[in-house]
Amino acid sequence: MIDFRSDTVTRPCTQMKKAMFEAELGDDVYGDDPTVNALEQYASERHGFEGALFTSSGTQANLLALMAHCERGDEYLCGQNAHNYKYEAGGAAVLGSVQPQPIENEADGSLCFTKLKSAIKADDFHFARTKLLSLENTIGGQVLSLEYMAQAQRFCEQNQLILHLDGARVYNAAMALDVDVTQISQYFDSMTVCLSKGLGAPIGSLLLGDKAFIAKARRIRKMLGGGMRQAGFLAAAGQYALLNNVERLAEDHDNAKYLAKQLNEVKGFNTSAYRVSTNIVYVDVATDIDIETMTTELMKNKILISSSYVGMRLVTHKDISQGDIDTLISVLKKQFN
Known part of the structure; x- marks a missing residue:
């Protein structure tokens, strides 16, 4: 079939399948799957973070990020068209008791900082605590500029907010901007990368952040049933994708x-x-x-x-x-x- 529905429909190539079937395996829940460990170490270093966590999907990676950064009764700011608001079954609210506060996306996918500022709640027990701003790059195929992401970082610093990136297609953004992916990741406290879209792996996403954040996310992943045991089969595909399918x-x-x-x-x-x-x-x-x-x-x-x-x-x-x-x-x- 010629399938134009999404870039999630890609099939692993022969070389990727070979890497999968030759992967050295262990039990990832015990932390001894060498292929998963190698992917997480490579991914953290490659994207400029202290730690990385291999997850089953981008939806799971975003949920772990929101639940690890926020507590019950907190809220996060995001776009009206953000994937982690519109297309992830309300997971943050249902499973994390984290309230989304959507802001209308501009035509280029960005969020207006004036509108974001007005949405931040006062320090008053009547309101949810505004904790985090979540951006998406690319969003609807559009690319947020480096200048905009730098402004977002300054906005979050000025308003004591955490800045998270849903980077499901962040390599598409990097390619369109003609920059290394670290020129994007540098602005964020945490970031996700989907391996199963344009990069062509069959399953999996990465969550990236500092060591304490990743440790908390790993615990929540277990709580949500995300431990995958001999996950090296899948991690090998993700590693192959990062090394071979970016350009x-x-x-x-x-x-x-x-x-x-x-x-x-x-x-x-x-x-x-x-x-x-x-x-x-x-x-x-x-x-x-x-x-x-x-x-x-x-x-x-x-x-x-x-x-x-x-x-x-x-x-x-x-x-x-x-x-x-x-x-x-x-x-x-x-x-x-």
């Missing part, structure tokens, strides 16, 4: 721009309202097009999409080639041009 993200970005351009050649499709910064493309589809018929026809041609009329999202990744994009466009043109 190729530029190809995904180029393919996304190509995809957006080609979609505009299809009658009833228009991407002009959306900027393509990384590997995510949004397109508006004319309402006179039958979405269900379109989706069915694409599936007949072994093409998968997440269909909608406004802002339909298509994602490029390592398993999508320019030829695959041409196939998609060809099928659409046969239907609508």
Whole structure:
């Protein structure tokens, strides 16, 4: 299948599978899986943090961060479109008793510091305690600038807030900014990195922070059932992804721009309202097009999409080639041009 639904659908390559099956294993809950330990040590050093924790998913990594930084009755500031507010089943509130305070995202994905400032609660027992600001980079495919992240760090210092980054696609951001990932991570007290999106591992995310924070997060991970025993199989894939699949993200970005351009050649499709910064493309589809018929026809041609009329999202990744994009466009043109 040619799958444009997300970059989470990538499959491990032959070399990654080889690394997985040759991984030296132990019991990670006892702390003696050498492959997990090697990944966590490498990841902490690579991203400029004291410690790292291998987790099953980005959702788990974000939840651990919020629960390790915040106590019951605290709140965190985030974007209205933030993944850890909108798409993670309310975990911080349900499992951590941590209240989210969402702020409307600006068009570029950033958060207005004036609005953030006004949302910080007074030191009054009537209110939740505002403890943390969570940013996301990339967000909706858009990239937060280094200047903005530096401003966010200063804002948090001035307001005694912790600064966390949901860095699910942080390597896409680094590639788009043409900087090393440490030029992003330097601004944050903690950060997550998803290994199973554009980097192409089958499972897993990393949580990064100082030693005390990671120790607390590790305890909470156990509490939430996140100990994975012989997890070295998965850690080996994550290590391979970090060492081999970063530079190729530029190809995904180029393919996304190509995809957006080609979609505009299809009658009833228009991407002009959306900027393509990384590997995510949004397109508006004319309402006179039958979405269900379109989706069915694409599936007949072994093409998968997440269909909608406004802002339909298509994602490029390592398993999508320019030829695959041409196939998609060809099928659409046969239907609508």
